[in-house]
């Protein structure tokens with residue numbers, strides 16, 4: 001575990017791998033951890049990256065009367081350090097249930113918004129090893145089958161791609177909160193304690209209060225092992241997707257029949273879950289047991305037809321074809337900039353774009369091929385025309401699109417958050433689905 005006093009230039013180890021050439025947004029609530037992050041990063045930049053642009057951002061959730069004054073105090077601290085500071089207020093309706101999750105969601109939107117406005121590719125947060133231990137302990141304690149799997153127990157990744165374009169980086173993920181507070185005390189720097197952190201009606205403060213040092217150490221061990229296993233499985237699944245998957249036509253994917261007989265069953269199951277989720281446009285990976293049974297059925301050879309997680313799976317001698325099923329496609333709707341269509345496409349609109357409607361059902365008509373599709377008749381061998389048509393029917397079309405409305409494929413399970421553990425498969429899936437490539441990692445020298 002890292003301590004701060006071990007060497008004079010201690011913060012260098014935390015930030016040396018970071019590519020700060022385009023600057024960084026620092027998410028600072030005014031609590032001890034993010035205040036420590038600001039001091040340490042500022043020290044580092046003054047010594048090693050004097051030209052790096054830092055923009056500190058405080059989100060005022062407007063949930064407590066004091067929150068605005070607190071944000072102003074953070075602004076004063078930043079001014080004293082010569083760091084640009086912005087306050088963003090969470091406006092609009094606050095939900096009655098799931099308030100913390102909604103606040104977190106809004107917070108990341110607002111932080112990433114500032115990063116985008118400033119042309120900065122990353123947001124740094126002050127998450128610590130204590131936060132990690134608490135997250136993993138909550139997941140261990142939950143009956144929740146999704147979170148309590150090895151994937152969930154990996155906890156927070158050191159870096160995560162948000163909404164496909166902004167990296168969230170957590171440089172303090174191996175630091176203990178007490179070490180950071182000791183550093184702040186030594187400097188005579190204060191911080192603000194958020195009363196929500198002491199409110200035991202919330203799960204995290206309860207877990208925090210109950211976790212002693214042995215509990216923290218044990219949870220961190222679980223997280224580390226689970227993180228390694230998760231990255232490893234992801235890399236193996238990625239290589240199976242690369243080897244076996246192709247996209248013979250718009251919306252239509254094909255796996256080589258040999259995929260079903262792959263020896264690395266865990267990787268094949270994971271690869272199939274990722275593909276189903278991407279093709280069906282669902283953010284959660286489909287149930288592991290159901291996908292295992294599907295893979296077994298496919299391994300028996302012969303033809304097989306099934307629907308799982310909104311995907312039609314049609315196995316034939318020439319391949320295992322996968323496409324979005326026709327059921328449950330969105331009704332025609334008005335395009336809004338930034339919206340996800342069917343969980344599979346992100347809409348981007350120019351400011352000047354006229355009102356446009358998106359509907360499912362691209363068709364092939366003779367003499368008028370739709371952009372990005374095969375002309376009619378189809379030149380591809382071994383690709384059933386009926387499946388090409390069915391896949392096209394589930395693809396979106398925009399009326400009066402011109403150049404002003406674009407629909408970019410997204411990789412559904414990672415459309416909002418892509419944890420660093422999963423970047424290998426996400427990269428391959430992006431290539432396969434013709435989505436935008438992942439932006440370069442902000443930590444070019446670091447291991448995931």
Ligand SMILES: Nc1ncnc2c1ncn2[C@@H]1O[C@H](COP(=O)(O)OP(=O)(O)OP(=O)(O)O)[C@@H](O)[C@H]1O
Nearest residue numbers: 027028029031032033034035057058059125126127
């Ligand atoms: N209101 C906010 N404005 C800006 N960033 C925030 C805000 N709340 C949280 N963050 C960022 O998210 C990280 C983790 O959030 P968490 O809720 O655990 O922090 P906190 O307890 O409010 O504050 P700290 O982590 O600074 O002690 C923070 O370290 C900070 O980087």
